[in-house]
Amino acid sequence: MQPPHDPALQRQYDNPALVPEHPAIIAGWAADAAAYRRRGGELDIAYGPSPRERYDLFGPQEAPIAVFIHGGYWQKLDKSFFSHCAAGLNAHGVAVAVLGFDLCPAVSIRDILRQVQAACTALPRRPALAFGHSAGGHLAAMLLASGHVPAALPISGVFELAPLRHTTIGTALQLSEAAARALSPRFLPPPARGWLHAVVGSAESPEFRRQTRDFAAAWGGTAEELPGLNHFSVLAPFSDPDSPLITRMLGAIAA
Incomplete structure (x- = not known):
């Protein structure tokens, strides 16, 4: 049974309400992603029977592969909004698979997790790194x-x-x-081996910033607040080949 709503928590987690300009940012994602697809890539590669169980692969076939997992609280958006998030790593010779998956409430979060795990298994090589935004950040942590x-x-x-x-x-x-606890990375045993760096915008809600700090500390990883960025603009560094975050990711991939 769904518990009563808490207005204070609603304010902390309702990112569209916290960032009134989010429709323009998402429209920008869609335009940038479409432009990036026009440059090339293998699109809609099936990894399962559902029409949404597809991934787009950008970058050289022989390269190391990273996976990107989109957000939308497991219930919105699709991979077509995020193709450009491959640009930063692609510029340094790393391929990026942008994953699609089914959405809640048609499936459960546990089903979505099984789907992104299957996508990783279906890739030409084991992915060297997962990065993801919002709900995709949760799924990236679960893949680790x-x-x-x-x-x-x-x-x-x-x-x-x-x-x-x-x-x-x-x-x-x-x-x-x-189920909420079982699917919460914060309360899972940290992997015996693994690299974790969790980032959040400094302009995000106190709860999002707390969750990032607490999770990284619990798993012995590192955390970083990106100055001035909100829950939507926080994706900007990942299409920039010169971003310090891209450099950090390249180091993890090479390790």
Whole structure:
């Protein structure tokens, strides 16, 4: 049963309300992603039977592969908004698979996790790193926890799912208290080996910033607040080949 909504938690996790200009930012993502696809890439490679179980692969076939997982609270958007997030790593010879997957409430978060795990298995090589935004940050952390990747860089991730049960966001997720905890990276044992760097915008809500700090500390990873960036603009560094975050990711991939 869904618990009562908590207005304070709703304010902390309702990112569209916190960033009124988000429609223009998302429209910019769509335009940049479409322009990047026009430059090339292998699109809509199937890894499962669902029409959304597809990935787009950008970069040289023989290169190391990173995976990018989009956000939208496991219930919105698709991979077509995020092709340009491959640009930063592609410029340094790293291929990026941008993953698609089914959405809640048609499937559960556990189903989505199984899908992105299957996508990693279907790639030409084991991915060297997972990075993902918001709900995709959660999934990137879960891929590290399950050993599907050796390194993860979650971006504005959700690592404790229980608070969402008290918001309108949680309605479509249909999480029991037990499932919310079982699917929360913050409360899972850290992988015996693995590289973790979690980032969040300094202009994000206190809860998102707390979750990032607490998760990184619990797993012995590192955390970073990106100055002046909100929950949507926080993706900008990943299309920039000269971003310090791209340099950090390259170091993890090469390790």
